[in-house]
């Protein structure tokens with residue numbers, strides 16, 4: 456059962472490495488960034504909803520999926536892009552009440568203020584014919600009154616204070632691995648990974664809420680199955696600023712032990728690849744495993760570039776988690792590693808995957824199941840997040856003061 460999936464993933468993995476080798480050098484300073492020339496809005500022609508079309512001078516290499524960054528506020532990032540002075544912009548229409556285009560480093564951030572009376576789902580895709588970026592807005596619920604079109608906001612309309620608040624780590628998504636009919640790894644004495652990840656996840660969340668006062672969103676808070684795609688989608692819709700996926704490890708070698716923390720990256724070792732394959736193989740439990748077939752080489756490269764904006768932060772957070780595990784909880788340090796976990800692809804925010812220890816090691820399995828063990832591990836993750844948040848927000852204040 457696992458073997459078929461392994462083969463497919465390995466092919467994707469190799470393609471990804473080759474593909475990135477070709478794309479990344481092209482992202483250097485030598486190449487002119489595509490210029491946004493037109494932003495148009497129109498009702499969707501093939502179904503209910505609304506369509507935002509972004510036309511660029513040449514093919515845009517990467518863009519993020521739209522995500523909610525506040526109540527009714529949707530954001531999409533166009534990587535390595537500029538906006539032209541002559542850019543033609545349609546007045547807001549449909550569920551969009553206002554929108555801004557703002558340059559941030561080499562990227563463009565588009566923000567849409569949506570009608571509060573509508574529940575809107577948003578998805579970005581590339582138009583096959585024109586290569587324009589299309590943002591599909593589908594909505595349920597009918598507006599009670601037709602709101603008059605409001606003028607386009609300019610970026611100066613946002614005070615620096617608002618801007619700072621927007622980037623603060625105020626919402627953290629905690630993802631308990633596996634659940635429902637997916638037990639995860641089965642270890643010594645029949646211990647199931649899903650029964651360890653949930654109490655540790657809930658405990659981390661509780662500490663974050665009670666001590667740091669941040670908003671915590673769980674992808675699951677009970678024993679239920681959630682697809683890997685939905686975990687990322689939930690995180691984005693909740694406006695998460697950090698994504699922490701919690702798992703437990705397994706190995707044929709019963710003496711293997713220790714913790715390791717992953718972020719999404721291309722430089723994976725064989726050992727990291729085995730962990731990635733095991734965690735990605737969860738899709739066999741999903742009703743439509745072919746949903747990931749769409750993750751072809753091209754999409755993966757685009758998503759890798761999109762996540763690369765968060766790669767350094769993700770690596771930093773992973774390092775802090777490992778430091779806590781080894782320094783304060785006395786776990787064996789297997790290090791910070793990178794690999795292509797599906798569950799991390801979808802989250803448009805710094806994202807890590809923590810392997811708490813091996814359920815296949817009798818001693819470690821006992822520790823993972825014990826309340827004390829879970830308190831130690833959850834506290835370690837909590838302290839790492841607290842340190843990360845402090846450092847990150849200090850940088851934010853400095854950056855804004857300049």
Ligand SMILES: [Zn+2]
Pocket residue numbers: 632633639640648702703734
């Ligand atoms: Zn797992």
